[in-house]
Amino acid sequence: MYRIAYIVAAAALVVTTAASAADRAPSVARGKATYLRVGCFECHGTQGQGGGGGATLAPNPLPEEALSNFVRNTTSFRMPAYSPAVLTDGDLADIHAYLSSIPKAPSPDSIAILKNLTPTKPTK
Numbered sequence: 635m636y637r638i639a640y641i642v643a644a645a646a647l648v649v650t651t652a653a654s655a656a657d658r659a660p661s662v663a664r665g666k667a668t669y670l671r672v673g674c675f676e677c678h679g680t681q682g683q684g685g686g687g688g689a690t691l692a693p694n695p696l697p698e699e700a701l702s703n704f705v706r707n708t709t710s711f712r713m714p715a716y717s718p719a720v721l722t723d724g725d726l727a728d729i730h731a732y733l734s735s736i737p738k739a740p741s742p743d744s745i746a747i748l749k750n751l752t753p754t755k756p757t758k
């Protein structure tokens with residue numbers, strides 16, 4: 635009898651947890667905070683630019699499902715996998731929103747000071 639009550643309670647918990655993750659809309663601000671809090675930036679850079687030992691994540695991040703799948707299941711010895719206990723599905727959706735919000739760097743052609751540069755001779 636108690637066992638059934640436990641199963642019902644556990645099922646209710648799973649349903650409410652899943653519902654709350656799906657209920658909230660992804661947030662760029664929360665994604666940035668989470669990205670910094672759990673340490674993604676240490677390897678991937680604060681803008682997802684890579685260079686700290688991690689791959690480039692932005693601009694143009696992987697689709698959300700691929701990103702989440704990698705973060706949850708990577709067997710790379712250079713990146714830890716993050717379980718839902720550390721990073722919820724909602725957190726991952728937020729991180730994806732943050733990485734998607736990072737703009738492309740401007741083209742060098744659009745920067746006036748870089749135009750019409752003439753090579754100079756070395757002074758010595």
Ligand code: HEC
Nearest residue numbers: 672673674676677687688689701704705710712713716729
């Ligand atoms: C200790 C360093 C480290 C941390 C912390 C880290 N990563 Fe990584 N990540 C890597 C490395 C290195 C790779 C490249 C994996 C490989 O090829 O072995 C990678 C790869 C990835 C990829 C796959 C990129 C691609 O295009 O294939 C994604 C997505 C990713 N990381 C997201 C994250 C997120 C999100 C976090 C934070 C929750 C995070 N990483 C934390 C080091 C790290």
